Amino acid sequence: xxxxxxxxxxxxxxxxxxxxxxxxxxxxxxxxxxxxxxxxxxxxxxxxxxxxxxxxxxxxxxxxxxxxxxxxxxxxxxxxxxxxxxxxxxxxxxxxxxxxxxxxxxxxxxxxxxxxxxxxxxxxxxxxxxxxxxxxxxxxxxxxxxxxxxxxxxxxxxxxxxxxxxxxxxxxxxxxxxxxxxxxxxxxxxxxxxxxxxxxxxxxxxxxxxxxxxxxxxxxxxxxxxxxxxxxxxxxxxxxxxxxxxxxxxxxxxxxxxxxxxxxxxxxxxxxxxxxxxxxxxxxxxxxxxxxxxxxxxxxxxxxxxxxxxxxxxxxxxxxxxxxxxxxxxxxxxxxxxxxxxxxxxxxxxx
Amino acid sequence: xxxxxxxxxxxxxxxxxxxxxxxxxxxxxxxxxxxxxxxxxxxxxxxxxxxxxxxxxxxxxxxxxxxxxxxxxxxxxxxxxxxxxxxxxxxxxxxxxxxxxxxxxxxxxxxxxxxxxxxxxxxxxxxxxxxxxxxxxxxxxxxxxxxxxxxxxxxxxxxxxxxxxxxxxxxxxxxxxxxxxxxxxxxxxxxxxxxxxxxxxxxxxxxxxxxxxxxxxxxxxxxxxxxxxxxxxxxxxxxxxxxxxxxxxxxxxxxxxxxxxxxxxxxxxxxxxxxxxxxxxxxxxxxxxxxxxxxxxxxxxxxxxxxxxxxxxxxxxxxxxxxxxxxxxxxxxxxxxxxxxxxxxxxxxxxxxxxxxxxxxxxx
Numbered sequence: 021x022x023x024x025x026x027x028x029x030x031x032x033x034x035x036x037x038x039x040x041x042x043x044x045x046x047x048x049x050x051x052x053x054x055x056x057x058x059x060x061x062x063x064x065x066x067x068x069x070x071x072x073x074x075x076x077x078x079x080x081x082x083x084x085x086x087x088x089x090x091x092x093x094x095x096x097x098x099x100x101x102x103x104x105x106x107x108x109x110x111x112x113x114x115x116x117x118x119x120x121x122x123x124x125x126x127x128x129x130x131x132x133x134x135x136x137x138x139x140x141x142x143x144x145x146x147x148x149x150x151x152x153x154x155x156x157x158x159x160x161x162x163x164x165x166x167x168x169x170x171x172x173x174x175x176x177x178x179x180x181x182x183x184x185x186x187x188x189x190x191x192x193x194x195x196x197x198x199x200x201x202x203x204x205x206x207x208x209x210x211x212x213x214x215x216x217x218x219x220x221x222x223x224x225x226x227x228x229x230x231x232x233x234x235x236x237x238x239x240x241x242x243x244x245x246x247x248x249x250x251x252x253x254x255x256x257x258x259x260x261x262x263x264x265x266x267x268x269x270x271x272x273x274x275x276x277x278x279x280x281x282x283x284x285x286x287x288x289x290x291x292x293x294x295x296x297x298x299x300x301x302x303x304x305x306x307x308x309x310x311x312x313x314x315x316x317x318x319x320x321x322x323x324x325x326x327x328x329x330x331x332x333x334x335x336x337x338x339x340x341x342x343x344x345x346x347x348x349x350x351x352x353x354x355x356x357x358x359x360x361x362x363x364x365x366x367x368x369x370x371x
Numbered sequence: 372x373x374x375x376x377x378x379x380x381x382x383x384x385x386x387x388x389x390x391x392x393x394x395x396x397x398x399x400x401x402x403x404x405x406x407x408x409x410x411x412x413x414x415x416x417x418x419x420x421x422x423x424x425x426x427x428x429x430x431x432x433x434x435x436x437x438x439x440x441x442x443x444x445x446x447x448x449x450x451x452x453x454x455x456x457x458x459x460x461x462x463x464x465x466x467x468x469x470x471x472x473x474x475x476x477x478x479x480x481x482x483x484x485x486x487x488x489x490x491x492x493x494x495x496x497x498x499x500x501x502x503x504x505x506x507x508x509x510x511x512x513x514x515x516x517x518x519x520x521x522x523x524x525x526x527x528x529x530x531x532x533x534x535x536x537x538x539x540x541x542x543x544x545x546x547x548x549x550x551x552x553x554x555x556x557x558x559x560x561x562x563x564x565x566x567x568x569x570x571x572x573x574x575x576x577x578x579x580x581x582x583x584x585x586x587x588x589x590x591x592x593x594x595x596x597x598x599x600x601x602x603x604x605x606x607x608x609x610x611x612x613x614x615x616x617x618x619x620x621x622x623x624x625x626x627x628x629x630x631x632x633x634x635x636x637x638x639x640x641x642x643x644x645x646x647x648x649x650x651x652x653x654x655x656x657x658x659x660x661x662x663x664x665x666x667x668x669x670x671x672x673x674x675x676x677x678x679x680x681x682x683x684x685x686x687x688x689x690x691x692x693x694x695x696x697x698x699x700x701x702x703x704x705x706x707x708x709x710x711x712x713x714x715x716x717x718x719x720x721x722x723x724x725x726x727x728x729x730x731x732x733x734x735x
Contacts, residue, residue, distance in 0.1 A: 114458055116442040146726070148735055215602070336437060
């Protein structure tokens with residue numbers, strides 16, 4: 021009797037995935053935080069004037085609420101990004117600030133636009149930058165996979181733990197954040213160096229005869245990234261695993277599915293949103309990581325964060341550093357947007 | 372009514388006063404190199420003048436320059452090295468010093484003033500704080516164990532691959548500054564260390580690439596602890612830093628013995644200059660602070676603590692014998708002749724240096 025035939029749980033997980041999310045309840049109106057204050061504001065003339073204006077322009081409570089995240093994006097993402105783009109097209113000079121203005125008034129009549137393309141040309145001319153981008157992507161991919169491998173069992177264990185244990189376990193995952201990130205990375209120097217704790221311990225137990233050279237290598241960078249970003253992987257994984265309906269696994273068992281198969285057929289697909297969120301949360305900052313490769317990596321650890329730093333500080337070339345940052349952003353944003361598209365298309369097709 | 376107008380006048384007077392010569396807040400923001408002062412000096416200064424010192428440190432000229440060029444750094448006194456100072460003066464970063472407020476100007480040493488005027492003609496913008504050389508520090512025992520006749524008085528110790536290979540296992544550290552290591556490498560192969568010709572500068576790359584596999588770390592401050600703990604046996608670094616490592620090792624009684632040499636082939640001499648940014652919020656306090664540091668006793672106290680020579684002739688009588696008498700700190704007149712100085716690089720040439728340096732560090 022083949023397990024394949026009996027293990028018909030794909031539908032089960034499919035059902036669970038499209039079942040309505042209890043979190044998606046529609047909110048009607050604004051929550052009344054303090055009714056008295058709200059009504060007081062609503063009655064004062066400037067508010068009423070503004071409200072009537074907004075209404076005329078088609079702005080109501082709901083559209084205003086929707087606008088908040090957009091405003092946030094424009095103010096904290098788009099505006100700084102445009103400034104970086106602007107600097108990336110200007111020319112370096114020794115002055116305050118160390119780049120030439122993009123727009124210049126000529127005779128008080130014309131505005132001259134000086135677009136300096138050389139920064140981008142240089143990025144593609146010198147293979148240093150391409151090497152740095154590729155090596156950053158490689159380090160980020162490897163460490164994301166490692167973080168997933170380490171984080172998944174932890175999140176799984178937490179989600180399966182007795183209810184009363186979960187909160188303390190969650191606290192333990194968040195606890196390291198109470199210490200500065202920099203200090204925690206610094207502490208790894210003491211652990212990984214040739215005369216560090218790890219080597220001392222391994223020598224003492226007799227596992228190795230010669231101390232391992234880990235510090236100032238890529239391995240130390242992987243260890244640093246996996247350690248630093250582990251909570252960002254565990255938390256989304258935990259939240260998606262914890263929400264999972266345990267009866268699905270019981271149903272799978274009833275249908276004759278062995279536990280390991282049930283894991284791959286039910287648990288793993290259901291935790292996919294958590295895996296995707298966790299991987300993004302680790303991968304994106306890891307690509308641009310500067311502190312970890314600088315402290316733990318060797319001189320041959322080439323990462324774009326370090327290359328950017330040296331453009332900015334050693335060459336004082338803000339325009340080139342900005343151009344490198346713009347390319348880095350495109351390198352990250354384009355695939356992510358494409359992935360999102362792909363995901364939403366798939367879920368639409370699924371429905 | 373009269374009372375009201377009087378009150379209004381008083382308020383207006385206050386406001387006017389605020390716009391005019393409002394007394395400065397009793398604070399001075401100082402940005403200096405790490406491990407570069409006896410903290411007692413700062414406490415004494417505050418006790419005497421009532422001006423609080425907010426003291427912040429950096430370990431590279433690049434970081435300082437980036438902050439200065441960004442504008443509104445918030446610092447009142449900064450301490451760039453000579454070559455950087457020259458470029459920053461051109462960029463309009465600094466204000467001229469008000470000599471009338473620097474009553475201790477007469478204490479300065481003409482040997483130093485002559486040299487610093489190469490970067491700052493007429494010494495109008497800056498006063499030397501300390502100066503030193505870029506040489507080699509080494510762990511006497513570890514080096515002798517690995518090579519009995521090690522050429523410790525020569526750049527061969529680090530720039531000759533056959534010699535450097537012997538010390539790779541006990542750790543060679545090198546300053547992470549292209550504009551110190553490349554001139555040193557050029558000097559080693561007999562080229563002009565101050566060359567601005569890219570074709571000449573590129574010759575340094577081969578020298579540095581050949582020894583690259585034997586370098587444990589390129590860093591501009593970690594070598595102090597590394598030498599003192601015995602984690603590094605050879606380090607190219609700044610004179611005073613290595614002498615601090617020597618003293619830390621002696622205090623720790625950990626069996627580590629560190630020595631410093633300015634190699635016979637010649638070494639770079641550099642000057643760290645106190646200057647006041649043009650947009651400093653407390654220029655008066657900054658002048659008071661600089662003038663205080665220029666006192667003979669204060670400057671001597673600083674040198675006695677950090678083991679760097681200073682540009683203050685009058686302070687020399689207050690220096691302890693192990694500072695003024697140490698040729699590693701105050702070189703003999705003959706040794707002084709072999710020290711070279713570097714003038715600023717243009718942006719294009721700086722790029723050549725940085726690119727070579729990146730290749731040396733990363734191997735790409």
